[in-house]
Amino acid sequence: GESVGLHLPTLSVQEGDNSIINCAYSNSASDYFIWYKQESGKGPQFIIDIRSNMDKRQGQRVTVLLNKTVKHLSLQIAATQPGDSAVYFCAEKRAGNTGKLIFGQGTTLQVKP
Amino acid sequence: GAGVSQSPSNKVTEKGKDVELRCDPISGHTALYWYRQRLGQGLEFLIYFQGNSAPDKSGLPSDRFSAERTGESVSTLTIQRTQQEDSAVYLCASSLGPGNQPQHFGDGTRLSIL
Numbered sequence: 001g002e003s004v005g006l007h008l009p010t011l012s013v014q015e016g017d018n019s020i021i022n023c024a025y026s027n028s029a030s031d032y033f034i035w036y037k038q039e040s041g042k043g044p045q046f047i048i049d050i051r052s053n054m055d056k057r058q059g060q061r062v063t064v065l066l067n068k069t070v071k072h073l074s075l076q077i078a079a080t081q082p083g084d085s086a087v088y089f090c091a092e093k094r095a096g097n098t099g100k101l102i103f104g105q106g107t108t109l110q111v112k113p
Numbered sequence: 114g115a116g117v118s119q120s121p122s123n124k125v126t127e128k129g130k131d132v133e134l135r136c137d138p139i140s141g142h143t144a145l146y147w148y149r150q151r152l153g154q155g156l157e158f159l160i161y162f163q164g165n166s167a168p169d170k171s172g173l174p175s176d177r178f179s180a181e182r183t184g185e186s187v188s189t190l191t192i193q194r195t196q197q198e199d200s201a202v203y204l205c206a207s208s209l210g211p212g213n214q215p216q217h218f219g220d221g222t223r224l225s226i227l
Contacts, residue, residue, distance in 0.1 A: 032213040043218035103155035
């Protein structure tokens with residue numbers, strides 16, 4: 001079935017370390033990918049997106065890497081802070097689709113002080 | 114407001130009742146989406162509206178679910194004859210346009226069916 005998968009359900013890191021959250025996607029026809037952060041009781045918050053014609057994009061303290069050869073997406077967070085603790089979702093959009101996003105199950109990031 | 118607004122934030126109802134959930138998108142956003150999120154899960158697409166085009170209803174799980182949108186403003190998601198498996202958080206998102214645009218989410222309506 002349709003799915004975007006995450007390699008690890010929970011990631012625990014020390015404050016100040018870099019975090020890497022991984023995601024595998026199944027459809028090579030996907031043309032758009034996006035990362036969200038979701039805190040308890042809140043809606044997903046947009047972090048960063050990337051189109052399939054790119055392999056890297058940087059934001060403030062975050063970098064998204066796209067490897068289309070192995071259908072892999074990752075989110076790197078530099079100097080992780082306690083406020084980064086949340087569930088992180090990757091999502092993909094299939095080319096030609098109307099905007100429907102297909103979400104993974106989420107990775108919980110725990111930042112230890 | 115600046116973001117997507119959803120109401121009510123929480124809704125508890127008895128099995129078999131109808132419920133109506135409301136979404137106010139970000140002003141100027143032409144695309145609007147509804148998703149469902151079960152506890153501890155990712156989001157499942159339900160329906161998508163873009164301008165005056167026919168909505169993409171491919172994610173609606175049954176004919177008990179329907180949604181409407183008036184122009185490029187408010188949308189309502191209606192669930193008729195609610196069942197316990199309908200318990201979830203219902204999230205609305207909007208984006209500037211169709212295609213490869215980030216979707217911005219509201220905080221959802223937490224629906225509990227007794």
